[in-house]
Amino acid sequence: MANEERTGGCLCGAVRFKARLTGTNFGVCHCAMCRKWTGSALLGVTVPVDNVAWTGEDHIARRQTSTWAERAWCRDCGSGLFFRITRPGPLCGTLELPIGILDDADGLTLTNEIYIDEKPDSYAFAGEERNILTRAECHARFPVLAGADGP
Numbered sequence: 001m002a003n004e005e006r007t008g009g010c011l012c013g014a015v016r017f018k019a020r021l022t023g024t025n026f027g028v029c030h031c032a033m034c035r036k037w038t039g040s041a042l043l044g045v046t047v048p049v050d051n052v053a054w055t056g057e058d059h060i061a062r063r064q065t066s067t068w069a070e071r072a073w074c075r076d077c078g079s080g081l082f083f084r085i086t087r088p089g090p091l092c093g094t095l096e097l098p099i100g101i102l103d104d105a106d107g108l109t110l111t112n113e114i115y116i117d118e119k120p121d122s123y124a125f126a127g128e129e130r131n132i133l134t135r136a137e138c139h140a141r142f143p144v145l146a147g148a149d150g151p
């Protein structure tokens with residue numbers, strides 16, 4: 001399953017992509033910014049920026065949403081397209097692609113939840129066989145977040 005290619009795109013079809021996944025794991029981010037951006041939690045698969053080939057790139061709008069990352073969406077239909085780490089360092093350029101914009105999101109496994117302490121009590125994902133981190137635990141685990149003003 002590793003290195004498999006998946007296609008996807010936004011709601012209106014102006015933006016399409018092919019992504020070469022490096023694995024089949026995905027994570028959930030419950031942070032307030034991801035919830036505002038997606039309208040729910042971000043269910044995302046991590047992909048190196050060079051593994052994604054876009055078409056319709058001129059329809060992509062981006063916004064630097066914190067000192068270390070930007071979020072992007074289709075300027076025509078509003079679909080969230082990616083979260084990208086912009087702060088220099090080993091993770092720079094890494095994308096989180098929302099699994100909802102994959103044409104086929106079957107066969108992926110939820111392996112981590114982050115910013116669990118920002119999750120509203122109105123929902124929860126089933127099962128506990130995964131890494132579950134609070135904001136403080138995330139910031140301790142990932143040096144890129146040191147001093148960041150937001151997720």
Ligand SMILES: [Zn+2]
Nearest residue numbers: 010012074077
């Ligand atoms: Zn669109």
Ligand SMILES: [Zn+2]
Nearest residue numbers: 029031034151
């Ligand atoms: Zn988040």
